[in-house]
Amino acid sequence: MLSERRLEVLRAIVQDYVGTEEPVGSKALTERHRLGVSPATIRNDMAVLEDEGYIAQPHTSAGRIPTDKGYRLFVDKLAGVKPLSSPERRAIQNFLEGAVDLDDVVGRTVRLLAQLTRQVAVVQYPSLTRSTVRHVELLSLAPARLTLVLITDTGRVEQRMIDCPAPFGEVALADLRARLNSRVVGRRFADVPRLVQDLPDSFDAEDRATVSTVLATLLENLVEETEERLLIGGTANLTRFGHDFPLMIRPVLEALEEHVVLLKLLGEAGQPGMTVRIGHENAHEGLASTSVVAVGYGSGDEAVAKLGVVGPTRMDYPGTMGAVRAVARYVGQILAES
Amino acid sequence: MLSERRLEVLRAIVQDYVGTEEPVGSKALTERHRLGVSPATIRNDMAVLEDEGYIAQPHTSAGRIPTDKGYRLFVDKLAGVKPLSSPERRAIQNFLEGAVDLDDVVGRTVRLLAQLTRQVAVVQYPSLTRSTVRHVELLSLAPARLTLVLITDTGRVEQRMIDCPAPFGEVALADLRARLNSRVVGRRFADVPRLVQDLPDSFDAEDRATVSTVLATLLENLVEETEERLLIGGTANLTRFGHDFPLMIRPVLEALEEHVVLLKLLGEAGQPGMTVRIGHENAHEGLASTSVVAVGYGSGDEAVAKLGVVGPTRMDYPGTMGAVRAVARYVGQILAES
DNA sequence: GCTGGCACTCCACCGGATCGAGTGCCAAAC
DNA sequence: GTTTGGCACTCGATCCGGTGGAGTGCCAGC
Numbered sequence: 001m002l003s004e005r006r007l008e009v010l011r012a013i014v015q016d017y018v019g020t021e022e023p024v025g026s027k028a029l030t031e032r033h034r035l036g037v038s039p040a041t042i043r044n045d046m047a048v049l050e051d052e053g054y055i056a057q058p059h060t061s062a063g064r065i066p067t068d069k070g071y072r073l074f075v076d077k078l079a080g081v082k083p084l085s086s087p088e089r090r091a092i093q094n095f096l097e098g099a100v101d102l103d104d105v106v107g108r109t110v111r112l113l114a115q116l117t118r119q120v121a122v123v124q125y126p127s128l129t130r131s132t133v134r135h136v137e138l139l140s141l142a143p144a145r146l147t148l149v150l151i152t153d154t155g156r157v158e159q160r161m162i163d164c165p166a167p168f169g170e171v172a173l174a175d176l177r178a179r180l181n182s183r184v185v186g187r188r189f190a191d192v193p194r195l196v197q198d199l200p201d202s203f204d205a206e207d208r209a210t211v212s213t214v215l216a217t218l219l220e221n222l223v224e225e226t227e228e229r230l231l232i233g234g235t236a237n238l239t240r241f242g243h244d245f246p247l248m249i250r251p252v253l254e255a256l257e258e259h260v261v262l263l264k265l266l267g268e269a270g271q272p273g274m275t276v277r278i279g280h281e282n283a284h285e286g287l288a289s290t291s292v293v294a295v296g297y298g299s300g301d302e303a304v305a306k307l308g309v310v311g312p313t314r315m316d317y318p319g320t321m322g323a324v325r326a327v328a329r330y331v332g333q334i335l336a337e338s
Numbered sequence: 339m340l341s342e343r344r345l346e347v348l349r350a351i352v353q354d355y356v357g358t359e360e361p362v363g364s365k366a367l368t369e370r371h372r373l374g375v376s377p378a379t380i381r382n383d384m385a386v387l388e389d390e391g392y393i394a395q396p397h398t399s400a401g402r403i404p405t406d407k408g409y410r411l412f413v414d415k416l417a418g419v420k421p422l423s424s425p426e427r428r429a430i431q432n433f434l435e436g437a438v439d440l441d442d443v444v445g446r447t448v449r450l451l452a453q454l455t456r457q458v459a460v461v462q463y464p465s466l467t468r469s470t471v472r473h474v475e476l477l478s479l480a481p482a483r484l485t486l487v488l489i490t491d492t493g494r495v496e497q498r499m500i501d502c503p504a505p506f507g508e509v510a511l512a513d514l515r516a517r518l519n520s521r522v523v524g525r526r527f528a529d530v531p532r533l534v535q536d537l538p539d540s541f542d543a544e545d546r547a548t549v550s551t552v553l554a555t556l557l558e559n560l561v562e563e564t565e566e567r568l569l570i571g572g573t574a575n576l577t578r579f580g581h582d583f584p585l586m587i588r589p590v591l592e593a594l595e596e597h598v599v600l601l602k603l604l605g606e607a608g609q610p611g612m613t614v615r616i617g618h619e620n621a622h623e624g625l626a627s628t629s630v631v632a633v634g635y636g637s638g639d640e641a642v643a644k645l646g647v648v649g650p651t652r653m654d655y656p657g658t659m660g661a662v663r664a665v666a667r668y669v670g671q672i673l674a675e676s
Numbered sequence: 677g678c679t680g681g682c683a684c685t686c687c688a689c690c691g692g693a694t695c696g697a698g699t700g701c702c703a704a705a706c
Numbered sequence: 707g708t709t710t711g712g713c714a715c716t717c718g719a720t721c722c723g724g725t726g727g728a729g730t731g732c733c734a735g736c
């Protein structure tokens with residue numbers, strides 16, 4: 001176990017490096033922090049920290065920079081979550097309250113998060129499977145063709161066209177609509193398959209095929225295809241990456257466009273509380289020099305989706321975590337109200 | 339007017355510069371193009387082209403690069419639109435046909451366009467005002483609260499919550515739904531305000547306020563707030579900008595995030611045919627070193643929205659224009675089918 | 677265990693020299 | 707009048723060699 005002072009030295013190194021973007025040396029450390037010991041002592045501590053793998057030198061006779069392992073220790077043990085100032089909180093609330101629909105909420109959230117953290121923001125749309133059904137509407141807008149509209153408690157609306165295998169009368173349609181809604185409204189979407197399983201049986205033989213088709217569309221298309229959508233913003237902040245960013249920015253932009261990768265990344269964020277993935281912990285190669293701070297949000301107790309930011313490993317972790325947490329809370333509130 | 343050969347020289351300069359990203363000199367030109375004259379002659383021609391403002395030298399004794407004016411002439415007079423190969427066409431069609439809903443169509447289109455042109459792709463969602471109404475649904479999911487769902491012929495679905503000023507019965511609701519639909523279905527959204535103007539008058543006094551609220555929501559919220567949405571993709575291609583891109587990429591990313599700016603940019607693209615805006619023609623400062631190639635697309639004859647790409651002024655105009663035009667056509671077809 | 681001193685290392689920066697691509701101009705040839 | 711070859715010139719890119727300074731590791735002394 002590292003001594004108290006050595007942890008303090010690590011904290012100081014992380015803070016200074018995050019601020020200056022430059023390797024930090026022993027002398028500079030003693031000048032900018034009240035460590036109470038001389039540079040020589042710090043040098044010894046730094047040698048230990050380097051042996052343990054918490055810091056590294058870019059080259060001999062340069063200052064030290066934190067390693068991924070160093071940041072990890074910093075986040076786990078040394079840093080708290082910095083709460084936002086109350087003007088900031090008020091600004092968040094005001095900004096989010098102006099939203100008119102779900103798209104708008106998500107759009108505003110992304111912009112807000114990007115602005116607040118000055119990094120790249122990623123917001124996942126409320127997941128269908130974890131939302132509850134508010135209403136299912138069936139419309140017959142063209143002969144032998146139905147339109148299925150699904151509305152969730154998070155305000156999400158999905159729509160699908162269905163080609164009927166056989167003509168389907170207005171009466172049967174109303175019947176199906178009523179029965180479908182009586183079974184699924186208020187239930188979690190994940191439970192819907194179970195709840196509608198036997199529905200075709202209660203219809204006449206002639207209509208059964210159509211009912212099955214409708215249900216199949218509901219389950220397959222809606223759930224599987226549109227399960228995961230997300231919005232990204234603040235990519236311009238990538239240009240603040242550092243002096244060597246031309247090399248780094250490319251793979252990051254590419255990774256950000258692969259929504260599948262991002263969703264997996266967010267998904268790995270454990271359910272309770274905030275998750276911070278640092279550098280190589282991210283698995284995806286293009287994000288090896290970035291950290292991801294993510295947290296779940298939802299209208300009730302349960303998280304219906306994730307949001308977070310992607311930034312250089314050299315980021316202000318306490319501030320970023322504070323902003324992410326605060327935004328998630330307010331978005332949850334907004335969703336609960338609508 | 340420039341002589342035939344001088345135009346040929348300009349064309350050669352543009353082509354070479356687009357290929358190599360480096361200022362092109364007189365000797366290199368004669369080697370790579372069959373111009374039939376000596377470098378000295380080319381030098382004279384280049385001097386004239388420079389006087390006229392079509393090309394410029396980054397510094398004395400360097401090769402020439404085209405100016406915005408030079409590109410303009412190239413696009414207007416010297417370059418055609420390069421049609422895609424038939425494998426490419428087939429790939430486009432296959433890729434777009436897999437789409438399940440409008441979001442998916444737009445998402446696929448963006449990815450396709452970015453991949454095809456290796457530039458940043460921008461696709462505007464089909465505009466509401468230029469679409470026609472397929473159906474309006476009114477649901478009463480909570481007391482004193484209505485949900486309005488709007489479906490257009492382009493597959494777009496919008497939804498709004500409405501707080502009723504007074505209780506509104508099921509009968510009145512069905513009545514309103516029926517009357518509303520009989521008036522607006524099949525009509526262009528732009529005409530809706532006129533068509534529903536007198537609708538409140540035909541209701542009882544007690545319901546009139548609610549009907550007015552519903553109509554107001556329909557018109558104000560839906561039309562104004564969600565009129566213009568767009569999707570962007572392929573930003574990673576910005577890193578191919580050139581060696582000096584760290585300076586250029588920042589303002590471009592910022593401009594891309596300002597959807598309002600982009601929409602204005604696309605909007606300026608004249609209705610008929612393709613529009614190419616080169617460099618400073620773009621008004622927006624951040625895009626001073628980029629060109630925008632845009633074109634309208636739609637399910638029928640009329641364009642319901644625009645799509646296009648943003649790339650460096652030094653781009654392959656014929657190829658880009660070909661790809662943009664082709665994608666727009668296929669998207670139009672897909673929308674018409676759904 | 678802490679501190680001051682000291683020699684050492686290595687990067688960043690600067691200025692000068694060189695190289696070469698490309699130009700502009702001119703006189704001669706077509 | 708246009709085209710051409712020749713030639714001097716310009717100017718950025720590249721490659722040193724030297725210097726300065728920040729930072730280190732080590733050691734002897736407190």
